[in-house]
Amino acid sequence: xxxxxxxxxxxxxxxxxxxxxxxxxxxxxxxxxxxxxxxxxxxxxxxxxxxxxxxxxxxxxxxxxxxxxxxxxxxxxxxxxxxxxxxxxxxxxxxxxxxxxxxxxxxxxxxxxxxxxxxxxxxxxxxxxxxxxxxxxxxxxxxxxxxxxxxxxxxxxxxxxxxxxxxxxxxxxxxxxxxxxxxxxxxxxxxxxxxxxxxxxxxxxxxxxxxxxxxxxxxxxxxxxxxxxxxxxxxxxxxxxxxxxxxxxxxxxxxxxxxxxxxxxxxxxxxxxxxxxxxxxxxxxxxxxxxxxxxxxxxxxxxxxxxxxxxxxxxxxxxxxxxxxxxxxxxxxxxx
Numbered sequence: 001x002x003x004x005x006x007x008x009x010x011x012x013x014x015x016x017x018x019x020x021x022x023x024x025x026x027x028x029x030x031x032x033x034x035x036x037x038x039x040x041x042x043x044x045x046x047x048x049x050x051x052x053x054x055x056x057x058x059x060x061x062x063x064x065x066x067x068x069x070x071x072x073x074x075x076x077x078x079x080x081x082x083x084x085x086x087x088x089x090x091x092x093x094x095x096x097x098x099x100x101x102x103x104x105x106x107x108x109x110x111x112x113x114x115x116x117x118x119x120x121x122x123x124x125x126x127x128x129x130x131x132x133x134x135x136x137x138x139x140x141x142x143x144x145x146x147x148x149x150x151x152x153x154x155x156x157x158x159x160x161x162x163x164x165x166x167x168x169x170x171x172x173x174x175x176x177x178x179x180x181x182x183x184x185x186x187x188x189x190x191x192x193x194x195x196x197x198x199x200x201x202x203x204x205x206x207x208x209x210x211x212x213x214x215x216x217x218x219x220x221x222x223x224x225x226x227x228x229x230x231x232x233x234x235x236x237x238x239x240x241x242x243x244x245x246x247x248x249x250x251x252x253x254x255x256x257x258x259x260x261x262x263x264x265x266x267x268x269x270x271x272x273x274x275x276x277x278x279x280x281x282x283x284x285x286x287x288x289x290x291x292x293x294x295x296x297x298x299x300x301x302x303x304x305x306x307x308x309x310x311x312x313x314x315x316x317x318x319x320x321x322x323x324x325x326x327x328x329x330x331x332x333x334x335x336x
Contacts, residue, residue: 007058007159009157010156014048017047018072019045020073021145022127023075036140042075042082042145046088048070050097058159069089070150072124093157161240164335174318199218241276243331248282255300285315286317
Protein backbone atom coordinates (compact mmCIF):
# COMPACT_ATOMS: atom_id res chain seq x y z
CA UNK A 1 0.00 0.00 0.00
CA UNK A 2 1.69 3.21 -1.15
CA UNK A 3 1.77 5.97 1.42
CA UNK A 4 -0.03 8.45 -0.83
CA UNK A 5 -2.78 5.89 -1.46
CA UNK A 6 -3.80 5.42 2.15
CA UNK A 7 -6.71 7.80 2.75
CA UNK A 8 -8.68 7.33 5.98
CA UNK A 9 -10.70 10.58 6.07
CA UNK A 10 -12.89 12.21 3.41
CA UNK A 11 -15.58 14.88 3.51
CA UNK A 12 -18.25 14.65 0.79
CA UNK A 13 -21.34 16.62 -0.17
CA UNK A 14 -24.22 14.17 -0.66
CA UNK A 15 -27.28 15.31 -2.60
CA UNK A 16 -30.14 12.83 -2.87
CA UNK A 17 -32.59 12.92 -5.78
CA UNK A 18 -35.87 14.82 -5.59
CA UNK A 19 -39.10 12.86 -5.96
CA UNK A 20 -40.94 13.02 -9.29
CA UNK A 21 -44.22 14.99 -9.42
CA UNK A 22 -47.54 13.16 -9.67
CA UNK A 23 -49.41 13.27 -12.96
CA UNK A 24 -52.58 15.28 -13.70
CA UNK A 25 -54.23 13.10 -16.33
CA UNK A 26 -57.75 11.99 -17.22
CA UNK A 27 -58.64 8.73 -18.87
CA UNK A 28 -59.27 8.96 -22.61
CA UNK A 29 -59.84 6.27 -25.25
CA UNK A 30 -61.98 5.82 -28.36
CA UNK A 31 -65.03 4.99 -26.26
CA UNK A 32 -64.42 7.50 -23.46
CA UNK A 33 -64.09 11.22 -24.13
CA UNK A 34 -64.26 12.39 -20.52
CA UNK A 35 -63.01 9.68 -18.17
CA UNK A 36 -61.98 10.03 -14.53
CA UNK A 37 -58.57 10.95 -13.22
CA UNK A 38 -55.86 8.33 -13.81
CA UNK A 39 -52.65 10.23 -13.15
CA UNK A 40 -49.92 8.05 -11.64
CA UNK A 41 -47.54 8.84 -8.77
CA UNK A 42 -44.07 10.26 -9.24
CA UNK A 43 -41.02 8.06 -8.65
CA UNK A 44 -38.84 8.24 -5.54
CA UNK A 45 -35.60 10.22 -5.77
CA UNK A 46 -32.33 8.31 -5.62
CA UNK A 47 -30.78 7.55 -2.21
CA UNK A 48 -27.12 7.97 -1.24
CA UNK A 49 -26.13 4.55 0.13
CA UNK A 50 -22.99 3.23 1.85
CA UNK A 51 -22.05 -0.39 1.19
CA UNK A 52 -19.30 -2.38 2.93
CA UNK A 53 -16.71 -4.00 0.68
CA UNK A 54 -14.08 -6.27 2.27
CA UNK A 55 -11.81 -5.89 -0.78
CA UNK A 56 -11.20 -2.20 -0.04
CA UNK A 57 -8.54 -0.92 2.40
CA UNK A 58 -8.69 2.84 1.83
CA UNK A 59 -11.06 5.72 1.00
CA UNK A 60 -8.80 6.85 -1.86
CA UNK A 61 -11.52 6.30 -4.49
CA UNK A 62 -13.69 8.93 -2.75
CA UNK A 63 -10.94 11.50 -2.17
CA UNK A 64 -11.68 13.42 -5.38
CA UNK A 65 -15.44 12.82 -5.48
CA UNK A 66 -16.48 15.86 -3.47
CA UNK A 67 -20.07 15.90 -4.74
CA UNK A 68 -22.19 12.73 -4.76
CA UNK A 69 -25.44 13.42 -6.63
CA UNK A 70 -28.28 10.89 -7.05
CA UNK A 71 -30.83 11.08 -9.89
CA UNK A 72 -34.34 12.51 -9.44
CA UNK A 73 -37.47 10.38 -9.71
CA UNK A 74 -39.51 10.65 -12.92
CA UNK A 75 -43.02 12.08 -13.31
CA UNK A 76 -46.01 9.74 -13.07
CA UNK A 77 -48.01 9.17 -16.25
CA UNK A 78 -51.46 8.10 -17.46
CA UNK A 79 -53.19 4.81 -16.64
CA UNK A 80 -51.97 5.09 -13.03
CA UNK A 81 -48.36 4.43 -14.09
CA UNK A 82 -45.83 5.33 -11.40
CA UNK A 83 -42.71 7.19 -12.56
CA UNK A 84 -39.37 5.38 -12.38
CA UNK A 85 -37.33 5.80 -9.19
CA UNK A 86 -34.13 7.84 -9.44
CA UNK A 87 -30.93 5.81 -9.63
CA UNK A 88 -29.31 5.36 -6.19
CA UNK A 89 -25.68 6.39 -5.68
CA UNK A 90 -23.88 3.54 -3.91
CA UNK A 91 -20.57 4.36 -2.23
CA UNK A 92 -18.48 1.26 -1.57
CA UNK A 93 -16.33 1.67 1.54
CA UNK A 94 -13.87 -0.52 3.49
CA UNK A 95 -15.05 -2.37 6.59
CA UNK A 96 -14.52 -0.19 9.65
CA UNK A 97 -15.80 2.99 7.96
CA UNK A 98 -17.82 5.38 10.12
CA UNK A 99 -20.13 8.00 8.57
CA UNK A 100 -20.71 11.20 10.57
CA UNK A 101 -22.87 14.25 9.96
CA UNK A 102 -20.46 17.15 9.38
CA UNK A 103 -22.71 19.73 11.09
CA UNK A 104 -23.58 17.79 14.26
CA UNK A 105 -20.65 15.29 14.34
CA UNK A 106 -23.26 12.61 15.08
CA UNK A 107 -22.40 9.07 13.98
CA UNK A 108 -24.85 7.95 11.28
CA UNK A 109 -23.61 4.38 10.78
CA UNK A 110 -20.56 2.14 11.24
CA UNK A 111 -20.02 -0.30 8.37
CA UNK A 112 -18.54 -3.50 9.77
CA UNK A 113 -19.76 -6.31 7.45
CA UNK A 114 -19.20 -7.12 3.80
CA UNK A 115 -22.30 -6.18 1.78
CA UNK A 116 -23.86 -4.19 4.64
CA UNK A 117 -25.86 -1.25 3.23
CA UNK A 118 -27.18 1.90 4.86
CA UNK A 119 -28.98 4.92 3.40
CA UNK A 120 -27.10 7.99 4.65
CA UNK A 121 -29.18 10.55 2.69
CA UNK A 122 -32.67 9.38 1.59
CA UNK A 123 -34.19 10.50 -1.69
CA UNK A 124 -37.35 12.61 -1.80
CA UNK A 125 -40.72 10.83 -1.98
CA UNK A 126 -42.65 10.95 -5.26
CA UNK A 127 -45.77 13.12 -5.44
CA UNK A 128 -49.24 11.58 -5.64
CA UNK A 129 -51.12 11.67 -8.95
CA UNK A 130 -54.56 13.32 -9.28
CA UNK A 131 -56.24 9.91 -8.92
CA UNK A 132 -55.58 10.11 -5.15
CA UNK A 133 -57.61 13.30 -4.80
CA UNK A 134 -60.91 12.22 -6.40
CA UNK A 135 -64.01 11.77 -4.27
CA UNK A 136 -67.78 11.39 -4.73
CA UNK A 137 -68.18 15.16 -4.56
CA UNK A 138 -64.95 16.10 -6.34
CA UNK A 139 -64.61 13.92 -9.42
CA UNK A 140 -62.20 15.93 -11.58
CA UNK A 141 -59.17 17.05 -9.53
CA UNK A 142 -56.98 19.06 -11.93
CA UNK A 143 -53.93 19.01 -9.72
CA UNK A 144 -51.38 16.54 -8.40
CA UNK A 145 -48.82 16.57 -5.64
CA UNK A 146 -45.28 17.78 -6.42
CA UNK A 147 -42.38 15.50 -5.50
CA UNK A 148 -40.52 15.95 -2.23
CA UNK A 149 -37.19 17.77 -2.75
CA UNK A 150 -33.94 15.86 -2.26
CA UNK A 151 -31.61 16.66 0.64
CA UNK A 152 -28.10 18.04 0.51
CA UNK A 153 -25.89 17.12 3.46
CA UNK A 154 -22.15 17.09 4.12
CA UNK A 155 -20.90 13.78 5.50
CA UNK A 156 -17.53 12.80 6.92
CA UNK A 157 -16.30 9.27 6.25
CA UNK A 158 -13.61 7.98 8.64
CA UNK A 159 -11.85 4.66 8.37
CA UNK A 160 -10.79 2.73 11.48
CA UNK A 161 -8.62 -0.22 10.52
CA UNK A 162 -9.95 -3.60 11.63
CA UNK A 163 -7.07 -5.76 12.87
CA UNK A 164 -6.57 -8.39 15.55
CA UNK A 165 -3.36 -6.85 16.92
CA UNK A 166 -2.42 -3.17 16.98
CA UNK A 167 1.22 -2.21 17.51
CA UNK A 168 1.50 0.72 19.91
CA UNK A 169 4.76 2.53 20.60
CA UNK A 170 6.86 5.64 20.26
CA UNK A 171 8.46 6.41 16.88
CA UNK A 172 11.40 4.11 16.06
CA UNK A 173 10.33 1.42 18.55
CA UNK A 174 10.64 -1.35 15.93
CA UNK A 175 6.95 -1.73 15.01
CA UNK A 176 7.49 -1.74 11.23
CA UNK A 177 10.45 -4.12 11.53
CA UNK A 178 8.36 -6.61 13.52
CA UNK A 179 5.52 -6.42 10.97
CA UNK A 180 7.96 -7.02 8.10
CA UNK A 181 9.41 -10.07 9.91
CA UNK A 182 6.14 -11.80 10.89
CA UNK A 183 4.14 -11.00 7.73
CA UNK A 184 4.58 -10.33 4.01
CA UNK A 185 3.93 -6.59 4.52
CA UNK A 186 6.72 -4.31 3.31
CA UNK A 187 6.49 -1.10 5.38
CA UNK A 188 9.19 1.56 4.95
CA UNK A 189 11.89 0.99 7.56
CA UNK A 190 14.65 3.44 8.48
CA UNK A 191 16.60 4.47 11.56
CA UNK A 192 14.78 7.74 12.20
CA UNK A 193 11.50 8.68 13.92
CA UNK A 194 8.23 8.90 11.96
CA UNK A 195 9.43 6.69 9.11
CA UNK A 196 5.89 5.25 9.11
CA UNK A 197 3.39 7.93 8.09
CA UNK A 198 0.42 5.69 7.37
CA UNK A 199 -0.87 2.53 9.10
CA UNK A 200 0.28 -0.74 7.54
CA UNK A 201 -1.57 -4.06 7.70
CA UNK A 202 -0.02 -7.50 7.53
CA UNK A 203 -1.39 -11.04 7.62
CA UNK A 204 0.55 -13.15 10.14
CA UNK A 205 0.44 -16.90 9.44
CA UNK A 206 0.55 -19.03 12.56
CA UNK A 207 1.40 -22.73 12.77
CA UNK A 208 -0.11 -24.02 9.54
CA UNK A 209 -3.41 -22.67 8.25
CA UNK A 210 -4.21 -20.25 11.07
CA UNK A 211 -3.65 -16.50 10.76
CA UNK A 212 -4.36 -13.11 12.29
CA UNK A 213 -4.06 -9.50 11.11
CA UNK A 214 -1.51 -7.11 12.62
CA UNK A 215 -1.59 -3.31 12.19
CA UNK A 216 1.45 -1.08 12.50
CA UNK A 217 0.10 2.27 13.74
CA UNK A 218 2.35 5.34 13.22
CA UNK A 219 4.29 6.33 16.34
CA UNK A 220 2.54 8.00 19.25
CA UNK A 221 4.26 10.78 21.20
CA UNK A 222 3.42 12.38 24.51
CA UNK A 223 0.49 14.73 23.86
CA UNK A 224 -0.81 12.68 20.90
CA UNK A 225 -4.37 12.74 22.31
CA UNK A 226 -4.30 16.55 21.93
CA UNK A 227 -3.17 16.33 18.31
CA UNK A 228 0.63 16.49 18.72
CA UNK A 229 2.68 14.61 16.15
CA UNK A 230 0.49 12.26 14.13
CA UNK A 231 -1.51 11.36 17.23
CA UNK A 232 -5.14 12.28 16.70
CA UNK A 233 -5.05 11.22 13.09
CA UNK A 234 -4.09 7.63 13.86
CA UNK A 235 -5.15 6.94 17.46
CA UNK A 236 -8.63 6.06 16.16
CA UNK A 237 -7.20 3.04 14.28
CA UNK A 238 -6.28 1.47 17.63
CA UNK A 239 -9.98 1.44 18.65
CA UNK A 240 -10.78 -1.49 16.34
CA UNK A 241 -7.94 -3.82 17.45
CA UNK A 242 -8.63 -6.81 19.72
CA UNK A 243 -5.17 -6.80 21.34
CA UNK A 244 -2.79 -3.89 21.90
CA UNK A 245 0.89 -4.85 21.72
CA UNK A 246 2.94 -2.15 23.44
CA UNK A 247 6.43 -2.04 21.95
CA UNK A 248 9.22 -0.49 24.03
CA UNK A 249 12.87 -0.60 22.88
CA UNK A 250 15.43 -2.09 25.27
CA UNK A 251 17.62 1.02 24.99
CA UNK A 252 14.96 3.43 26.30
CA UNK A 253 15.70 5.47 29.45
CA UNK A 254 12.89 3.88 31.47
CA UNK A 255 10.67 1.01 30.32
CA UNK A 256 8.09 1.70 33.03
CA UNK A 257 7.92 5.41 32.26
CA UNK A 258 7.53 4.84 28.51
CA UNK A 259 4.74 2.31 29.09
CA UNK A 260 3.03 4.73 31.49
CA UNK A 261 3.09 7.56 28.89
CA UNK A 262 1.76 5.31 26.10
CA UNK A 263 -1.00 3.96 28.33
CA UNK A 264 -1.93 7.48 29.45
CA UNK A 265 -2.19 8.74 25.84
CA UNK A 266 -4.62 5.92 25.02
CA UNK A 267 -6.64 6.62 28.16
CA UNK A 268 -6.91 10.36 27.39
CA UNK A 269 -7.96 9.60 23.79
CA UNK A 270 -10.56 6.98 24.74
CA UNK A 271 -10.70 5.36 28.23
CA UNK A 272 -12.37 2.25 26.74
CA UNK A 273 -9.08 1.37 25.01
CA UNK A 274 -7.73 0.17 28.36
CA UNK A 275 -10.49 -2.48 28.47
CA UNK A 276 -8.71 -4.27 25.63
CA UNK A 277 -6.22 -7.09 26.16
CA UNK A 278 -2.64 -5.83 26.35
CA UNK A 279 0.87 -7.20 25.94
CA UNK A 280 4.31 -5.62 26.28
CA UNK A 281 7.24 -6.49 24.02
CA UNK A 282 10.72 -5.19 24.85
CA UNK A 283 12.21 -4.78 21.36
CA UNK A 284 15.82 -4.66 20.13
CA UNK A 285 16.74 -7.29 22.76
CA UNK A 286 19.70 -8.41 20.64
CA UNK A 287 21.48 -5.40 22.22
CA UNK A 288 21.32 -7.09 25.64
CA UNK A 289 23.27 -9.96 27.19
CA UNK A 290 21.78 -12.37 29.75
CA UNK A 291 22.98 -10.32 32.70
CA UNK A 292 21.39 -7.11 31.37
CA UNK A 293 18.15 -8.96 30.65
CA UNK A 294 17.97 -10.14 34.27
CA UNK A 295 18.69 -6.62 35.50
CA UNK A 296 16.13 -4.99 33.20
CA UNK A 297 13.41 -7.42 34.29
CA UNK A 298 13.14 -5.36 37.48
CA UNK A 299 12.08 -2.46 35.21
CA UNK A 300 9.16 -4.43 33.68
CA UNK A 301 5.83 -2.66 34.28
CA UNK A 302 3.63 -4.37 36.86
CA UNK A 303 0.20 -3.90 35.33
CA UNK A 304 -3.12 -5.72 35.33
CA UNK A 305 -5.82 -5.90 32.68
CA UNK A 306 -9.48 -5.16 33.44
CA UNK A 307 -10.11 -8.89 34.06
CA UNK A 308 -7.43 -8.93 36.80
CA UNK A 309 -4.79 -10.92 34.87
CA UNK A 310 -1.22 -9.62 34.63
CA UNK A 311 -0.14 -7.92 31.41
CA UNK A 312 2.43 -10.31 29.86
CA UNK A 313 5.86 -8.80 29.14
CA UNK A 314 8.65 -10.43 27.10
CA UNK A 315 11.90 -9.69 25.31
CA UNK A 316 11.90 -9.95 21.51
CA UNK A 317 14.29 -9.17 18.66
CA UNK A 318 13.07 -8.84 15.09
CA UNK A 319 16.68 -8.79 13.83
CA UNK A 320 17.60 -12.20 15.32
CA UNK A 321 14.03 -13.64 15.50
CA UNK A 322 14.53 -14.05 19.28
CA UNK A 323 11.20 -15.00 20.96
CA UNK A 324 9.17 -14.16 17.83
CA UNK A 325 7.45 -17.58 17.83
CA UNK A 326 6.78 -17.24 21.57
CA UNK A 327 5.21 -13.82 20.89
CA UNK A 328 2.93 -15.32 18.23
CA UNK A 329 1.96 -18.14 20.62
CA UNK A 330 1.01 -15.60 23.30
CA UNK A 331 -1.00 -13.50 20.81
CA UNK A 332 -2.86 -16.57 19.53
CA UNK A 333 -3.66 -17.65 23.09
CA UNK A 334 -5.09 -14.18 23.84
CA UNK A 335 -7.09 -14.03 20.60
CA UNK A 336 -8.69 -17.41 21.33
